[in-house]
Amino acid sequence: EVQLVESGGGLVQPGGSLRLSCAASGFTFSSYTMNWVRQAPGKGLEWVSSISATTSYIYYADSVKGRFTISRDNAKNSLYLQMNSLRAEDTALYYCARASIGDCFNYWGQGTLVTVSS
Amino acid sequence: DIQMTQSPSTLSASVGDRVTITCRASQSISSWLAWYRQKPGKAPNLLIYKASTLESGVPSRLSGSGSGTEFTLTINSLQPDDFANYYCQQYNSSPFTFGPGTTVDIK
Numbered sequence: 410e411v412q413l414v415e416s417g418g419g420l421v422q423p424g425g426s427l428r429l430s431c432a433a434s435g436f437t438f439s440s441y442t443m444n445w446v447r448q449a450p451g452k453g454l455e456w457v458s459s460i461s462a463t464t465s466y467i468y469y470a471d472s473v474k475g476r477f478t479i480s481r482d483n484a485k486n487s488l489y490l491q492m493n494s495l496r497a498e499d500t501a502l503y504y505c506a507r508a509s510i511g512d513c514f515n516y517w518g519q520g521t522l523v524t525v526s527s
Numbered sequence: 528d529i530q531m532t533q534s535p536s537t538l539s540a541s542v543g544d545r546v547t548i549t550c551r552a553s554q555s556i557s558s559w560l561a562w563y564r565q566k567p568g569k570a571p572n573l574l575i576y577k578a579s580t581l582e583s584g585v586p587s588r589l590s591g592s593g594s595g596t597e598f599t600l601t602i603n604s605l606q607p608d609d610f611a612n613y614y615c616q617q618y619n620s621s622p623f624t625f626g627p628g629t630t631v632d633i634k
Binding site: 444453454455456459468469470471504509510511512513514515517518519520 | 528561
């Protein structure tokens with residue numbers, strides 16, 4: 410069974426940093442593109458970043474480019490999101506999602522909540 | 528960047544109804560379009576990919592169509608499980624944008 414479990418969320422002040430993690434199991438992690446998608450409270454879905462299986466390509470949404478860094482450790486079956494210079498508008502539930510055929514997402518974690526507030 | 532729109536934003540329907548949600552892209556995305564359902568407090572679920580291919584386990588009363596810039600999700604014989612939020616997403620090119628969502632609620 411595919412499982413994605415996010416961790417690392419919490420309350421952080423504006424300008425602060427957080428590192429999110431996603432532990433994957435139940436599939437060959439090193440074969441799949443992985444993604445972060447976020448959802449602000451009461452709002453829609455926003456794709457944040459993608460990293461290919463061998464890190465040959467990495468993409469970011471304009472809203473996080475230069476502040477967030479996606480990475481992965483295939484030996485540890487883990488996906489990461491380093492978030493720096495956090496802003497109030499980064500407050501959201503952050504989902505880890507596995508890519509299907511192409512860059513749509515057929516498996517999702519339950520999310521980890523990031524709150525940016527003073 | 529490719530912008531995605533959905534209509535309607537809210538749709539009120541009854542069990543047994545046939546409903547259609549439309550998704551439009553600001554430029555051609557071929558058939559690189561996915562549909563998701565999300566229930567309150569839960570992660571989204573992939574329903575349809577490549578515009579019309581049903582994800583494994585998704586009931587056949589759901590269907591998708593379209594290509595280029597205009598797409599539709601149709602649910603035949605609406606069931607209680609179908610009252611939820613629906614999002615389209617283009618994955619033709621980065622950034623992989625979602626539509627703003629459509630809420631299907633009980634009339």
